[in-house]
Amino acid sequence: MIKHVHKMANVLQDFKPGPLDFYRTKASFDWKQLKVFLETEDIICYQNEVFKELQTQSEYQAQDSLFSSSFDQQRRIACRQTFIYKSIELLSLGNLLQNLKKPAVATRIMIQYAPSSTIKFSVTDSLFISVVRSMGTERHHHFIEDSDNGKIIGCYCLTEIGHGSNARGMRTTATYNLDSHSFILNTKDFEAAKCWAGGLGQMATHAIVYANLILDGTNHGLHSFVVPVRDPKTLLPYPGLIVGDMGEKIGLNGVDNGFVIFNNYKIPQENLLNKLGDVTKDGKYVTLFKDPNKRHGASLGALSAGRVNITAICEALGVKALTIAIRYSAVRKQFGPEHESEVPILEYQTHQYRLLPYLAAAYALRILTTMFVEVFYQFSIDSLLGNNVDKLPDLGVEIHALSSATKPIAGWIMKDAIQESRETCGGHGYLKAAGIGDIRNDHDANLTYEGENHVLIQQTSNWLLKFWPAVRAKEKISSPLQSVDFLSSGLDILNTAKFEATNIDEMCNPKYILSVYQWLVCYLLKRTWEKLNTDIDNGKNLFWAKNDSQVFYAKDLSICFVQHYLLQVMYNKILEARDDNIKNVLSKLFALYGVWSLQKHLPTLYQGGYAKGEMATTLVQNSILKLCGDLKNDAVSLIDVIAPPDFILNSVLGSSDGEVYKHLQSAIFRSPYAMSRPVWWQDITNWKENVLKNKL
Incomplete structure (x- = not known):
């Protein structure tokens, strides 16, 4: 045990003492142990090697967060960084395949540090080569070699x-x-x-x-x-x-x-x-x-890779914004009881409600994307090598269906998380030096490319609808990733399940939360199927019947299905924890994401007869607030576990030392516009003189 702790201490360094210690000392768990549990020591060592390497590359040194580069400068910087990315051995495909957890880690690090060059590399190098390799034959191998050697650049x-x-x-x-x-x-x-x-x-x-x-x-x-x-x-x-x-x-x-x-x-x-x-x-x-x-x-199968990676990209950018907002909220003080000191804004219930559910969602997505990217890379390797041929078709279809919904869900959640992070930082969050504006702008593309979200998510509902005849026949339903296995009991779930929680503890029980989502999926699957077939029976062709079965039906079905899968994967991860403190805090995050997401599904629970009276709404609301309060003292340490290092974060508000005002003062004072007269100052004085002359 002593040897393990010593090794972990060498891998993960303590944060510098500072204002954030007020919350770090209150955490209910050891942040280092949670980080090792989520990522493993080998992956943490790999991350540290990448961080060290990036800091030696002059092309990757962070631009001053105060200034905007010109359009041409941004292009040139991204181009040069792309070539460096290609040459860094730590990020090479061969290195990544030695441990299938590394692709998700590499994507996360690079998208947080240099979004443009990371996207540029993925489409000019990775995607081009991937398509030639998967869609071509031996006569095309020279394109792969020329791309690898830098003789050509693809798109x-x-x-x-x-x-x-x-x-x-x-x-x-x-x-x-x-x-x-x-x-x-x-x-x-x-x-x-x-x-x-x-x-x-x-x-x-x-x-x-x-x-x-x-x-x-x-x-x-x-x-x-x-x-x-x-x-x-x-x-x-x-x-x-x-x-x-x-x-x-x-x-x-x-x-x-x-x-x-x-x-x-x-x-x-x-x-x-x-x-x-x-x-x-x-x-x-x-x-x-x-x-x-x-x-x-x-x-078009190569597009699945993009959707899987974009799910991970959404999580990475959302975490970056949440790191800034949560650390800032722990330092920023406003108001307080009369004749007492001001309190950190993280103490306010409204602030907790605005940020902590997104922190819970970030953890759920982190656990999912780590697993999902690993599964996809193994699938790609098996496809190339001809391994597990009999299992690949079903797995490929399930990956397609899941990624068609995880990408939209991750995009929408983190879009809201980033915007809420900006707003909870108040006026200071509007500064370019805060870093959140650039995150918001860079994230926006995730909602559209590799499939516009509202169109893409229909792929998931189309897949799910194929299972309804088997559900009605009470046939056994299973899939490689077990995302639909519960549908085997679909009719029993619909006929017997009802809202049974009577207190917050029962409402927050992981198995109970999962059971609520299972009912939602089964109910929406049945309802969407019936709506689709009723429209067809009434004379609509299949195209328009599907079109008119999206809002309140198929779209909600896909959302509930992926939310259930997110929670299912997270719950399985929680069961692996041996440390009670880690299991406890992850269970609270699980419950917060699950119950918070149920808010939007309350009308469906009542519509389908699953819930009656005030109990369901009251318990959902009270559970969310209770969980936010319970997680408040853990929030800083929870974000410490998944936060990027300061040189990647590059924010005056989110530094790990918590010295918000020192960094803010430095940023404001070093701006060339802070205490200088504009070169066009005479425009101001001449205008004033002209106004006076006209008045006279």
Whole structure:
């Protein structure tokens, strides 16, 4: 035990004494032990190695939080950081695969430190190579080698100006020319221009382009092609292309999102990524898939990686904002009883209610994303190596269904967490030096890319609806990740379950909370199925029936399903804890996230007859407030466990030493605008003089 504690002390350093000690000394658990429980000592050592390495890289030294870089500077910095990212051995794919927990850790660290370059690397390097590897064959390996060696820079072009979520509506064409054994790419009009491709705006030399394969006048649907777009030596576009930049965005301006228009642009036949479909030299189309729908779905399978990673990115950015807000709330003092000292704003019930449920959600997401990224990477490895072939299809479908909802849920939760963090820091939170504004702007893209959330989440409800006939037949239902196993008892849950809690302890019991969500999923599944089929029976076609079954039905079904899965994964993790203090504080976080989320589902509980009278609403409300109060003294240490180091946080309000006002004074005083006369000061005095002259 002594040896273990000594090793942990070397891995995790104590925080400097300061104002935050007021709460740190009140914590009910050892923050170091909780961090080791969540991440393991090996991962913590890996994190520390990455932190140390990043601090030696001049390109990654944090920009002064007071100043905004110009648009061009942001682009150049992100570009140079991307090359450094690619060269850092600690972040290489081979290193990550030695421990499947490392991909989630690497993503979290880098997205918190340098969001633009991290996104840029993921689309110009990781995604490009991943698609070539998964969709291509041996004839395409040279693209992977050239990308690895830095000879070419890739990007990914799916979205068009007129079509995003509806991939089937894409209009770019690749027509096979038998005489030249080549494909001719064309963009019919500006609405068909490929757009929003990260890296395409200024630096990509090659692109994965999704286009409709036209052969002898027959459209064989979307296929992927490797398309050269710029000369690697000059970065000038090739003739037959119009390549440009999308312009300045709300955030992530280090990423050069671009567009491309094709005008009879010829590429070799071999550039078709042909694992799923190919064209022979004599102009015949061949594919292993008899059903075009299955080939289409398989061709877009690479997008699951993006959704899994974005779920982790949302959590990482939300944690960064919550670190700032919670530490600030522990130091900032306002008001207090008459004739007594002012109290930290964290003591106020309203402040606790505004922040602590999001802290609980952050923990639930941290536990989920760590597991989920690990599962996905193992799935990817098995797919490449041909391992567990009989299990991969079901696992792939479940990953797709889960990630189609975890990405929206994580995005929405952390959008609100970041905004609440900004507001709870008051006026100081509006300063650029606080750091929250940049987090908010950078997070915003997570709500849209890799699938607009409201469209994407329908994939989850579509999957769930397929289980309802089995539920009605009382068949055994199971899935590789066990997300739907409880549906085997779906009818029994609907027929027998009801609101039974009579006090806060019963309301906060993990098994009881899980049972409430199981009823919600079963009820909404039944209700959505019935709504869909009633509309069809009344003459609506399937398209409009599905469209008219989203609000209050399918969307709520997907949300409740993922909330249940979040809690299920977190509960399983809690059961692994051997330290009672750790188990206790995690159980409170579990209950707070679970009961807080139930607030929005109270109408459904009453509508379905699960709850009656005032008890359910009263207990939910009282439980939330009780849990917030119970977790108040633990909040600082809980955020310490998952917070990034100060050099990554880069906030005058959220430093781990708690010296808010010292850092704030330093930031304000070193601003060149703080105590200087503007260079245009004469505009002010001349205007005043002109006003006086006019009056006279």
